[in-house]
Amino acid sequence: MRSRLPALGALAAIAVLLGGCGSADDWSQPHPAAGPVGALGPGFVTTSPTPEATITPAPGSWDGVHPPPGYRVVLLSTGDDPQTKTLVTAVTSWAGQEDVSLKTVTPADPGRFTASISQAMALRPDLVISAGQDLVDALALVTANHLDQQFLVVGAELAEPTANVTAANWPGASFRGEGLGTSSQDDPASFTPERATAAVRAGVASVVNGLTGIVIRLG
Template identity: 55%
Template sequence: MLLRALAATTAAAVLLLTLTACATDDWSTPRADPTVVGTPAAGFHPQTAPSPEATVVPADGSWHGVSPSPGYRVVLLTSGSDSTTGVLNAAVEEWSSDEQVSLRTVTADDANPIRAIVDAMEMKPDLIVSTGEALVDALAMVTPNHLDVSFLVLGAELAEPTYNVTAVDWTGAGFRGEGLGSATHFDEASFTPERSDAAIRAGATAVLTGMTGVVLWID
């Protein structure tokens, strides 16, 4: 009888946790605005506020210890099946799990990437994280018309970003679209799990602390 009672109690607890998780993960439910947890270390923000479209080189690891409040809503907007995009996506997914981020994924059709961007915006996330070079030109067209939506581009950048678009690049990345190619020599081997992890964490820290519309360089 005792074992049965314990089993019933455990099952009820598991069901309650499952229902609670589903309820808190329901994006249709209004909630308080997200906040930033923690403070970047010295060297993350430059001594003077960066100008729009500036390149900022934060001190290595200065973004550690900064997290969004639990339940931060992020859409991973991705395009392409190449290995570099896959490594970035894995880093975003791991970060979301570590930081209790509520993550949704929208995969773009190369023939109509704008449709995927619109789909992502309609979900009303706190942040849209973009991976894959095929999205860059489409983002350049869409983002200036939706300044109330925050975007973070990993491993690439917009040639003329508005203040709602932040990018993270390094030597070997930096695709800019619009026929400009890459800001540096492209190197697939530079898209390591470690650098991709640093990219999402540094980029999220910049967005959360209000340093947007810039390119973070994390070499």
Template identity: 60%
Template sequence: MPVTARRRRSLLALATAVLALVLAAAGCGSSGDDWSGPHARPTAVGALGTGFVDAKNPPAPEATVTPRPGSWNAVRPSKDYRVVLLRAGGDRPTITLATAVTGWADQVHAELKTVEVKDDADLIPAITKAINLRPDLIISVGNRLVDPLAIATANHLDQQFLTVGSEVAEPTENVTAADWTGASFRGEGLGLPNAYNPASFTSDRAGRAVRAGVAAVLHGITGVVLRIR
């Protein structure tokens, strides 16, 4: 696929910005707004049900798997699970996803902080801020975050990420996606998929995607795409 001038400019800007991201993350010390104090390693409370993945043939990195509906319902995080909701956009699909994340956090009593992107110039700084909070998991919602996350996540392999309603085209092992037919944006260079449908972003489907995605991360099933039915 030919690389357009716009795409080249976008990639150059991201490559330049990632240097600032790495330097900022490396140089940031403790602050009153992070979780740098002692914290028990998070664990999964409850087991995945039959059909989430094939236990005898676990998915390879970057694989797409379709877990059996409800096979994640018994899983929740251990106490004091630290999560950052990284959000970009005020469109209805993004609002629906963000609401699903906050609702899930309330249900499982996770500690939740929100980092919201103000404009395109704030994409990299917002990701930097989310990483510097040192959460157990960063949950990303909003298509505008996909391209910068593709670079940032590869430079922070010790930080777990979950994208909901979208996916990074070539994820590293620390990036898991939970989406569905109608919600699988993979970056500006690839554009919106033909099946993209804002109406598919229902509260119920978004909630299932969040729960399934977190369950996968808690059980070490990362770097894959979960296709929610």
């Protein structure tokens, strides 16, 4: 009879760091949902956005919003390019400042990208934050079948996101995957620490306020 246990090589293809920033929560206990701390400022949205809409919030209109205590986040990332490193640094810095409980999943093999998303979801976080353009196609395949899990894509976007996938990016960071990917405006130099930090904070502020399935385009 064929074993249902995954091969050792498959397990090794995905690195999971169970430690992280913020609270000492080991995620072993049930985690009740909680609302945001603070409120969105004027100009974040003017009307309730439609699915797949793109909004351009006023700068800083997300500054008053913080995740609830004990918020659980998985950072899903791949790539050692400067853009991805900038995004990863922004997420980890934000998690430390906000006392977020953070775990990371880092697939080492492109053939395991979809499995890495399943690995992230299996941890049952409040939010999966994806950093790295190479994950976009895998996310497009997986996320529509798991509408109960919220995702935030920073520095890129999905071409047709479902209601559980929110993106936060800016001109120069609008990669959308195979066949739609690198636009004429793609600019690696636009991935500054300031833009990456704003994307993380604006994206999380939107998600915790229930404004999901949209693209948040920053200036």
